[in-house]
Amino acid sequence: MHPYGYVRVAAATPQLRLADCAANATETLRLLEQAEAQGVNVIVFPECHLTGYTCHDLFHHQRLLRSAEEQLVQLVQQGHQRYRGVAIYGLPLLRDGQVFNVAAVVQGHRILGLVPKSYLPTYKEFYDRRYFSAAMHLCQPEVRVAGQVVPIGTDLLFCCTEWPALVMAVEICEDLWVPVPPSSQAALAGATVLCNLSASNDLVGKAAYRRQLVLSQSGRCVAGYVYASSGMGESSTDLAFGGHALIAENGTLLAENDRFSPTSALLVADIDLQHLWHDRCQMTSFHDNRLAHARAWRHIPFSLEVTPRRPPLLRRVDPTPFVPSDAATRDERCREIFQIQVSGLARRLQQVGLPPVSIGVSGGLDSTLALLVACKTMDRLGVPRKHIHAFTLPGYGTTERTRRNAWALMQALEVSAHECDIRGLCLEQLRALGHAPFGIPLEGETVESLSDKLRRLPAHCRHDVVFENVQARVRTSLLMNAGFVIGTGDMSELAVGWCTYNADHMSMYSVNVSVPKTLVKFLVRWAAEHEFQGTTQQLLCDITETAISPELLPPDPQGNIVQLTEQVVGPYELIDFFLYHFLRFGSPPEKILFLASQACFSRTYTSEELRHWLRVFLTRFFAQQYKRSCLPDGPKVGTVCLSPRGDWRMPSDASVNTWLTEDSPSLDNDTTRQPDQ
Numbered sequence: 129m130h131p132y133g134y135v136r137v138a139a140a141t142p143q144l145r146l147a148d149c150a151a152n153a154t155e156t157l158r159l160l161e162q163a164e165a166q167g168v169n170v171i172v173f174p175e176c177h178l179t180g181y182t183c184h185d186l187f188h189h190q191r192l193l194r195s196a197e198e199q200l201v202q203l204v205q206q207g208h209q210r211y212r213g214v215a216i217y218g219l220p221l222l223r224d225g226q227v228f229n230v231a232a233v234v235q236g237h238r239i240l241g242l243v244p245k246s247y248l249p250t251y252k253e254f255y256d257r258r259y260f261s262a263a264m265h266l267c268q269p270e271v272r273v274a275g276q277v278v279p280i281g282t283d284l285l286f287c288c289t290e291w292p293a294l295v296m297a298v299e300i301c302e303d304l305w306v307p308v309p310p311s312s313q314a315a316l317a318g319a320t321v322l323c324n325l326s327a328s329n330d331l332v333g334k335a336a337y338r339r340q341l342v343l344s345q346s347g348r349c350v351a352g353y354v355y356a357s358s359g360m361g362e363s364s365t366d367l368a369f370g371g372h373a374l375i376a377e378n379g380t381l382l383a384e385n386d387r388f389s390p391t392s393a394l395l396v397a398d399i400d401l402q403h404l405w406h407d408r409c410q411m412t413s414f415h416d417n418r419l420a421h422a423r424a425w426r427h428i429p430f431s432l433e434v435t436p437r438r439p440p441l442l443r444r445v446d447p448t449p450f451v452p453s454d455a456a457t458r459d460e461r462c463r464e465i466f467q468i469q470v471s472g473l474a475r476r477l478q479q480v481g482l483p484p485v486s487i488g489v490s491g492g493l494d495s496t497l498a499l500l501v502a503c504k505t506m507d508r509l510g511v512p513r514k515h516i517h518a519f520t521l522p523g524y525g526t527t528e529r530t531r532r533n534a535w536a537l538m539q540a541l542e543v544s545a546h547e548c549d550i551r552g553l554c555l556e557q558l559r560a561l562g563h564a565p566f567g568i569p570l571e572g573e574t575v576e577s578l579s580d581k582l583r584r585l586p587a588h589c590r591h592d593v594v595f596e597n598v599q600a601r602v603r604t605s606l607l608m609n610a611g612f613v614i615g616t617g618d619m620s621e622l623a624v625g626w627c628t629y630n631a632d633h634m635s636m637y638s639v640n641v642s643v644p645k646t647l648v649k650f651l652v653r654w655a656a657e658h659e660f661q662g663t664t665q666q667l668l669c670d671i672t673e674t675a676i677s678p679e680l681l682p683p684d685p686q687g688n689i690v691q692l693t694e695q696v697v698g699p700y701e702l703i704d705f706f707l708y709h710f711l712r713f714g715s716p717p718e719k720i721l722f723l724a725s726q727a728c729f730s731r732t733y734t735s736e737e738l739r740h741w742l743r744v745f746l747t748r749f750f751a752q753q754y755k756r757s758c759l760p761d762g763p764k765v766g767t768v769c770l771s772p773r774g775d776w777r778m779p780s781d782a783s784v785n786t787w788l789t790e791d792s793p794s795l796d797n798d799t800t801r802q803p804d805q
Contacts, residue, residue: 132719133402135294135321136435136442137354138163138171139373139395141385144361146180147192153178153199155392160211166396166442167435169213169294172323174358174371175245175301176229178219181327182363187259193222200232200239201274208236212433214286216298218325223271223280226261231298231325232273233286235430239273242280245300246310253329253367256302269426282310283425285319288432293401295319301326301357304341315349316418317425320404322349326357329367335387338372347379350407350414352399360390375399378407382443398442406714440726447727448701449708450644450766462654465647465765469501469639472763473614474508476637482509486517486611488603488632489538491530493648494640496537496671498616500655501639503541516543517610523550523599524582527683533671540664550602551575557598565595582682590682600631612636615760620645622759622770623707624697624745625752633755641762642769644707645700697748698741702729706745711768711776717742717787743788750784 130136140159145151156173163171175181178196186192196219207215217232221242229245244263248256263282271280288294297314304311304324311322322345328338338355346353352375359371370387373395383397408414452458477485487502489495499518506513518541520534538545552575559570566589568581607613615635617627619642627633643651649672656668694700702724709715709723724730724738733741757772757780769775 130398130437132400132722133293133405134398134400134441134443135291135352136167136169136396136398136437137321137352137375138166138168139354139356139375139385140171140173140177141356141359141371141373141389141393141395142173142177142361143390143392144177144180144358146361146363147183147186149178149192149195149199152180153202156203156217157206157210159392159394160207160215162394163213163215163396164211164435166394167437168211168394168396169432169435170216170296170321170323170354171211171213171394172216172325172354172356173218174356175218175231175325175327176220177325177358178217180362181358181369182365182367183220184255184259184363187220187227190222193220193227196220197222197273204234204237204239204274207234212236212435214240214296214430214432216323216325218300220260221271221273224267226265227259228263228266229256229260229300230280231300231323233284233296233298233428235432238430239276239278240286240428240430241284242271242273242278243282243284243298243300244280245303246282247302247306249302249305254302279426279428281426283423284428285314285317285425286428286430289429290432291401293320293405294432296321296323298323298325300324301328304345304355309345311345311351311353312349313421313423314425315351316414316421317423319349319351320401321352321354321399322346324353324355326355326372327362327369328357328372330370330372330387335370335372339374339381339384342374342376343379343381346376350378350404350411352377352401352404356395359388378404396442400443400713402715402719403713440722445723445727447705447729448646449712450647450704450768451650458650459654459658462647462651463658465643465651466501466504466655466659468763468765469643470504470508473501473505473637473639476761477505477509477612480612482511482515484515484517484611485614486519486607487614488607488616489518489520489534490526490616491520491532491534491537491671492674493645493652493671494618494621495534495616496668497643497648497652497655498614498639499537499541499543500652500659500668502614503543504659513541513543517546518543519546519548519607519610521548521550521603521606523554523603524579524595524682525599530674533667533674537664537667537671540662540667548606549575550599550606551579553602554598557602558595561594561598563594563598565592566590579682583685585682597628597631600628604631604634614639615762616640618643618645618648619768619770620700620703620707622752622756624703624748625755626693626697627755629755633759635760638760638762641759641771642764642766644704644766644768646704698744699733702733702738702741703745705729706742707749708768710746710749711770717746746784746787750782750787753778753782754780 142155214235221228221230231243233240246263250257286296295318297319299310355374357372358369362369373385375383375397385395518538613635615638618640656665709720
């Protein structure tokens with residue numbers, strides 16, 4: 129089927145002619161042709177769509193019932209010539225002196241099964257029990273329809289033989305609105321795609337509640353949910369029908385139509401079965417719940433022909449999965465994350481007796497966010513901000529812009545501000561180690577003379593791990609001696625190991641530990657707009673525009689940053705995209721590359737660049753696990769987290785080779801050097 133695990137589904141809203149089964153069947157065939165042209169695997173029609181739901185007492189006229197069954201036969205005989213997938217039709221069915229409201233699941237020449245409506249609403253505007261019998265009144269497990277012996281019941285699961293991940297279950301309208309919908313038990317039994325044939329009338333506010341039900345049920349069941357409701361053509365005697373169509377996946381809305389359309393339409397989207405199976409594998413309580421609701425099910429196999437995909441994916445792939453595109457949602461998320469960070473730090477400081485805290489302020493994004501969190505934490509605890517000992521620790525790579533911003537920010541926030549030039553301490557350690565940085569002998573060198581020589585180094589000579597590590601560890605040593613250290617590093621850096629072991633890697637509480645880099649900038653901007661004013665606000669805006677760098681290598685002769693993080697580990701927008709799909713859904717490399725192209729990264733990066741940076745990410749992610757295995761405590765703020773005590777437990781010795789070679793020969797051709805330790 130689809131190489132990356134997507135099943136294409138459609139919710140149909142046909143224009144209806146009430147009680148005219150032949151006309152409705154003709155319109156159904158037309159929609160089947162559209163579905164085939166769009167590569168749809170499963171199409172769901174509304175409840176009783178061959179007759180219309182509002183036929184009322186006409187449902188007791190055998191002429192109407194016979195016509196509905198005859199048109200079902202026509203759909204079976206003609207539909208396979210126009211559509212290769214699975215179609216689910218709604219109609220009334222007369223058997224054993226009872227009329228059942230059923231869904232007919234059809235594939236090719238075969239009626240796979242009939243699923244009757246379980247719960248019949250007979251309150252307010254609904255009067256289903258006047259016309260229909262509930263599923264519990266079935267007298268037999270099979271009926272004869274269209275010359276076929278067909279299973280009937282609410283215990284049917286429809287299983288694709290070529291695609292084991294595709295298991296479908298069906299419920300009808302009111303079944304979703306009861307406390308325990310049939311789809312809940314079907315999902316526990318293995319159904320991954322839940323289909324609802326509905327005829328839900330529209331009232332003020334009802335669409336929002338209906339949407340909430342569909343999203344909630346798809347999330348609770350860790351499943352896809354396809355909802356198709358009756359629209360134009362139903363009787364307007366007392367009610368109005370808007371033809372609401374929804375497609376959801378595990379609590380996320382993939383697609384929704386505009387209601388009250390005067391014409392027939394298809395709502396089409398791709399459901400990711402691989403994501404659903406990944407989440408079910410992780411959610412062990414899901415399977416515990418299955419044991420508590422065990423029942424017998426009949427599994428109905430069917431064969432699904434491969435349908436060409438044009439376009440290759442019908443769902444939005446967010447290029448910034450950690451950063452909502454909607455401004456209001458983004459502001460709300462930033463507010464919530466900031467409050468989580470403040471609450472976590474406040475609780476820890478209370479636990480250890482409110483000691484003085486120390487924090488290194490570089491003038492970059494991460495340390496700025498951590499300092500803002502520390503200030504708001506002190507405000508919440510009723511402790512003066514002077515309790516925060518903030519240090520700017522300029523070294524051989526510090527530029528004037530970041531030094532100036534760091535000092536100005538500390539003063540504006542009214543914390544205890546300190547500046548400690550670390551170059552002399554670093555020079556002493558380099559001498560003690562007998563190390564000549566960049567091949568420069570240290571005999572007779574002073575801090576200033578060495579700084580001058582470093583600034584004049586050619587670009588190709590600017591790489592010295594010992595020189596970088598000495599500076600990073602000197603800074604942390606000073607901070608550890610000054611108080612309770614607040615860590616500043618973010619989750620994206622931890623993912624690729626862009627931190628020095630037992631330096632910026634270590635602290636006593638790390639407030640940014642589960643905040644991705646792409647979100648840090650928005651958090652700082654949000655804080656500037658909502659939590660701070662005046663000079664502080666202006667400084668924060670300037671800091672968000674500063675290039676990302678650890679500033680451990682000397683600047684150029686003009687004093688500009690030359691050590692740009694993203695030139696080494698990759699663009700952070702790609703790192704966060706790779707991290708999200710690798711960790712959140714267990715996506716394999718070839719699928720991540722496919723998603724990256726669908727997210728429009730192909731407009732910015734060539735396919736070779738995407739492969740290169742994905743290889744860099746995977747190689748570093750596996751090689752740097754040892755740093756994540758001993759992380760300090762810090763609050764989890766989102767669904768993706770690298771805490772070794774919580775979300776991500778991985779052996780430090782795991783090999784990356786399987787991810788670089790299996791099904792991904794293109795990744796194996798890259799020759800990226802191993803990351804420095």
